[in-house]
Amino acid sequence: MSTLIQVRDLVVRRGIRTQRSVLEVPKLDVRRGEVLALVGPNGAGKTTLMLVLARLLKPESGTIVFDQRPLSQWNALEYRRKISFVFQAPLLLDMTVVENVALGLKFRGLKKDQIYTRVDHWLQRLGITSLSNRRAGELSGGEAQRVSLARAFVLDPELLMLDEPFSALDPPARAKLMKDLSDLLTADHRTVIIVTHNLKDAARLGDRVAVIIGGKLRQVDLANQIKSRPADGEVAAFLRELHN
Numbered sequence: 001m002s003t004l005i006q007v008r009d010l011v012v013r014r015g016i017r018t019q020r021s022v023l024e025v026p027k028l029d030v031r032r033g034e035v036l037a038l039v040g041p042n043g044a045g046k047t048t049l050m051l052v053l054a055r056l057l058k059p060e061s062g063t064i065v066f067d068q069r070p071l072s073q074w075n076a077l078e079y080r081r082k083i084s085f086v087f088q089a090p091l092l093l094d095m096t097v098v099e100n101v102a103l104g105l106k107f108r109g110l111k112k113d114q115i116y117t118r119v120d121h122w123l124q125r126l127g128i129t130s131l132s133n134r135r136a137g138e139l140s141g142g143e144a145q146r147v148s149l150a151r152a153f154v155l156d157p158e159l160l161m162l163d164e165p166f167s168a169l170d171p172p173a174r175a176k177l178m179k180d181l182s183d184l185l186t187a188d189h190r191t192v193i194i195v196t197h198n199l200k201d202a203a204r205l206g207d208r209v210a211v212i213i214g215g216k217l218r219q220v221d222l223a224n225q226i227k228s229r230p231a232d233g234e235v236a237a238f239l240r241e242l243h244n
Contacts, residue, residue: 004159004191005030005053010062012048023048025062025217028210035185035192037206037223039199041238045215046195050161053193054085067158081108083159084152088167090144092136097128100136101151108155122150125184142173149181153188162194166201181205199223199242211235 005028012023023045030036038046051057053064055071064071066079074082092100098119105115123129126146131139139147145165152160165181166174182205185192196202202209203223210220211231219231230236 001031001033003029004032004067006065008063011060012052013060022215024215028217030191032191033189034207035205037202037209038193038195038212039197039202039209040212042197044212046212047163050163050193050195054083054161055079082157084155084157085161086148086152086165088164090148092144092147094136096133096135097131097147100147101154104151104155118154122154126150127180142169142177145177158191160190160192164195213238
């Protein structure tokens, strides 16, 4: 399996005066077609890493290579068309479900019949065809998140980034979306990075798990390997806390 993303010696700093380090990633490779789950406590740096990979946040130092080209050499528009980002809270416009999902394809200038063929496909895959003509404000939290996912998948990104897509959902909606997304990712073979603070979710969705604690990437491995052989005391303490 080839590598889609290579991260080396990445450092991200925040703060106007103190410029404190909020993320350090010495080395991370994301394989093409794998689902990598980022886990760690709240505020650990998981979302920061996603924002850097999405070019929404500039690192202090380090290199990121995407598809064998340094990120700095990618044209911004060209790179944005390679990725999709689903935020924790659905960001839908005041229009119908179909219009929301089709919007990105319209911006790309696709023909109308191509747009709606792809939109129909992903509405069906996410189980929201019956919501096609409903406006965004009329959707439940789970329905809105499914629309956000459809809007991301319809763009056929090489890299899909999901920032805690289940956290704002009630338990029944969360369980159903978790199952459907797990099935979809298994069948789709797309490169995905998903943020969660739940190791069970990470194990269910991810091919591998990356543990970020205190702004540092601590371990990348299979979920069962991390549980049986944590890389250091910080990882071990995090795992104990999850089970308490």
